[in-house]
Amino acid sequence: MSLDQSRRAEVVIDLHAIRYNVRLLAGRAADSGAATMAVVKADGYGHGALPVARAALDGGATWLGTCSLAEALDLRAAGITAPMLSWLDTPDVDFAPGIEQGVDISVSSLAELGRVATAASRVGRAARVHLKLDTGLARNGCHQADWPALVKAAAAEPYLDVVAIWSHLACADEPGHHSIDAQADRFHAGYALARDVGLNPLRHLANSAATLTRPDLHFDLVRPGIAIYGLNPVPQQEDLRPAMTFRSTVVLVKRIEAGESVSYGHTWTASRDTNVALVPAGYGDGVPRTLSNRMGVWLDGRRCPVVGRVCMDQIVVDCGDDVPELGAEVILFGTGTDGGPTAREWADTAGTIDYEIVTGMYRPRVVRTYLGAVAR
Numbered sequence: 455m456s457l458d459q460s461r462r463a464e465v466v467i468d469l470h471a472i473r474y475n476v477r478l479l480a481g482r483a484a485d486s487g488a489a490t491m492a493v494v495k496a497d498g499y500g501h502g503a504l505p506v507a508r509a510a511l512d513g514g515a516t517w518l519g520t521c522s523l524a525e526a527l528d529l530r531a532a533g534i535t536a537p538m539l540s541w542l543d544t545p546d547v548d549f550a551p552g553i554e555q556g557v558d559i560s561v562s563s564l565a566e567l568g569r570v571a572t573a574a575s576r577v578g579r580a581a582r583v584h585l586k587l588d589t590g591l592a593r594n595g596c597h598q599a600d601w602p603a604l605v606k607a608a609a610a611e612p613y614l615d616v617v618a619i620w621s622h623l624a625c626a627d628e629p630g631h632h633s634i635d636a637q638a639d640r641f642h643a644g645y646a647l648a649r650d651v652g653l654n655p656l657r658h659l660a661n662s663a664a665t666l667t668r669p670d671l672h673f674d675l676v677r678p679g680i681a682i683y684g685l686n687p688v689p690q691q692e693d694l695r696p697a698m699t700f701r702s703t704v705v706l707v708k709r710i711e712a713g714e715s716v717s718y719g720h721t722w723t724a725s726r727d728t729n730v731a732l733v734p735a736g737y738g739d740g741v742p743r744t745l746s747n748r749m750g751v752w753l754d755g756r757r758c759p760v761v762g763r764v765c766m767d768q769i770v771v772d773c774g775d776d777v778p779e780l781g782a783e784v785i786l787f788g789t790g791t792d793g794g795p796t797a798r799e800w801a802d803t804a805g806t807i808d809y810e811i812v813t814g815m816y817r818p819r820v821v822r823t824y825l826g827a828v829a830r
């Protein structure tokens with residue numbers, strides 16, 4: 455371990471929490487007869503795709519979902535054999551390795567269907583595809599107007615095995631939003647059209663929010679992402695355990711006098727004599743600079759404000775009359791169970807969502823440590 459790999463800034467991933475969350479979600483899905491696909495795109499939302507995938511499979515997920523084919527192939531290369539779906543690539547991607555490795559491929563258009571079928575005939579093996587219907591998110595997926603042609607072409611294509619039809623919800627995190635039922639109606643209609651051309655596919659629609667709030671939309675498979683990491687996307691209380699803790703350590707403590715200002719731009723000035731602690735984590739490690747003077751850390755069993763600007767490599771914490779030990783642990787965000795800061799709190803203050811906070815925590819300089827790795 456090089457010096458720079460020291461624990462100046464460290465993300466700790468609790469895989470026990472991942473297993474716990476997946477067990478809870480897979481249990482809800484199983485109540486409706488659905489299987490669970492753990493979504494591990496973007497390096498497992500910043501938690502590490504491979505260890506998360508192993509923990510999720512251990513916790514009862516039977517499928518994995520990735521954005522790109524490359525993400526799926528990385529998991530295959532690491533020995534993960536579970537069914538896997540990848541859903542968003544560029545037009546120049548070569549699907550052949552995915553077909554050879556048994557990775558299911560999402561198809562949103564006739565053009566994409568053609569490219570997958572061509573790759574499959576070259577490989578000499580049918581590609582497993584999930585036809586994606588745009589039911590109202592207007593992002594990826596086949597527009598309803600083009601859907602009859604897509605299902606017809608898919609049914610006629612010998613080198614395609616249509617495993618599923620699927621779609622994605624726009625507003626599932628706002629339970630009761632009128633768009634949810636509207637999308638569900640279009641999904642039912644899209645399924646009927648697929649049946650009409652002789653297909654008998656699985657169906658999947660639910661992200662984390664719908665997995666938690668809409669058992670009627672579980673169909674054959676649910677696709678939770680954020681909730682497996684312990685972050686709750688819906689307003690109602692859920693028993694989820696945040697898996698990521700971001701921590702650092704006290705490297706310097708000093709007494710400053712009333713009237714002294716701290717950090718670049720002197721945006722904070724001590725109103726009394728106080729002890730400040732230097733913590734070697736900054737925006738180069740994932741602390742948003744926009745949280746300057748608007749965040750606190752957990753230190754010595756209490757919350758202390760970060761004062762002055764967040765710098766590239768460091769922040770300054772106001773400890774009042776306390777004198778923390780050099781090397782004392784500083785929690786920047788974590789489970790929040792003891793009253794400490796959370797990724798959600800960062801997101802709320804910074805004007806974003808906790809998805810972006812944790813996904814942005816993959817930094818070369820930040821050490822990632824795993825608790826509870828699956829023994830293999």
Ligand SMILES: *Cc1c(COP(=O)(O)O)cnc(C)c1O
Binds near residue numbers: 678680
């Ligand atoms: C990211 C993603 C999910 C998971 O969404 P969460 O809100 O994190 O549960 C499910 N399906 C698709 C298509 C996605 O892109």
